[in-house]
Amino acid sequence: xxxxxxxxxxxxxxxxxxxxxxxxxxxxxxxxxxxxxxxxxxxxxxxxxxxxxxxxxxxxxxxxxxxxxxxxxxxxxxxxxxxxxxxxxxxxxxxxxxxxxxxxxxxxxxxxxxxxxxxxxxxxxxxxxxxxxxxxxxxxxxxxxxxxxxxxxxxxxxxxxxxxxxxxxxxxxxxxxxxxxxxxxxxxxxxxxxxxxxxxxxxxxxxxxxxxxxxxxxxxxxxxxxxxxxxxxx
Numbered sequence: 266x267x268x269x270x271x272x273x274x275x276x277x278x279x280x281x282x283x284x285x286x287x288x289x290x291x292x293x294x295x296x297x298x299x300x301x302x303x304x305x306x307x308x309x310x311x312x313x314x315x316x317x318x319x320x321x322x323x324x325x326x327x328x329x330x331x332x333x334x335x336x337x338x339x340x341x342x343x344x345x346x347x348x349x350x351x352x353x354x355x356x357x358x359x360x361x362x363x364x365x366x367x368x369x370x371x372x373x374x375x376x377x378x379x380x381x382x383x384x385x386x387x388x389x390x391x392x393x394x395x396x397x398x399x400x401x402x403x404x405x406x407x408x409x410x411x412x413x414x415x416x417x418x419x420x421x422x423x424x425x426x427x428x429x430x431x432x433x434x435x436x437x438x439x440x441x442x443x444x445x446x447x448x449x450x451x452x453x454x455x456x457x458x459x460x461x462x463x464x465x466x467x468x469x470x471x472x473x474x475x476x477x478x479x480x481x482x483x484x485x486x487x488x489x490x491x492x493x494x495x496x497x498x499x
Contacts, residue, residue, distance in 0.1 A: 286447060316350075
């Protein structure tokens with residue numbers, strides 16, 4: 266497969282970013298051993314980058330990130346393409362094919378979020394951080410077997426039209442999406458944080474839900490006002 270110089274540069278940028286972002290999963294204690302994965306869409310091309318299967322996190326480098334088509338097929342002739350891609354590659358590919366606005370996908374087995382998934386229970390929106398980041402509850406997706414695009418189908422089915430960027434796949438764990446790989450990693454960090462907080466809160470007594478109008482206002486402010494304005498804007 267031939268690429269323009271611009272696409273080759275974009276591929277190398279995404280490979281470097283995806284390799285580095287796996288370090289955020291370990292620093293935030295969202296994964297153990299070789300479980301979990303980050304992927305990122307290559308801007309301007311029907312391609313994405315994902316980690317290889319079963320490789321220790323400390324051994325992940327840009328050069329062993331695997332470039333795939335949106336059918337989940339590794340692109341030959343690219344360094345790393347001879348290795349087996351993550352077992353979740355078909356799931357990520359399905360999301361990219363069916364949610365063109367998504368630029369990054371992350372999967373972890375983070376402890377508290379996975380505990381909610383094991384119960385098949387959505388995380389209710391009872392703290393402002395959840396309203397800010399997810400715009401409401403974090404939903405549960407259907408149980409799906411690993412190894413084909415079934416998980417991807419469940420992710421799309423659950424999150425399409427939903428404000429949440431995280432889904433708890435039943436009896437499995439969280440998957441998050443974002444505008445790029447970094448945004449999806451942020452969502453993975455935040456879903457574990459709120460899963461832990463809400464679990465602790467519920468162990469101490471009855472949860473107090475946020476009113477929908479407050480959720481809407483908090484979400485709108487955080488998504489559209491919070492943070493630094495783009496250069497040249499107030």
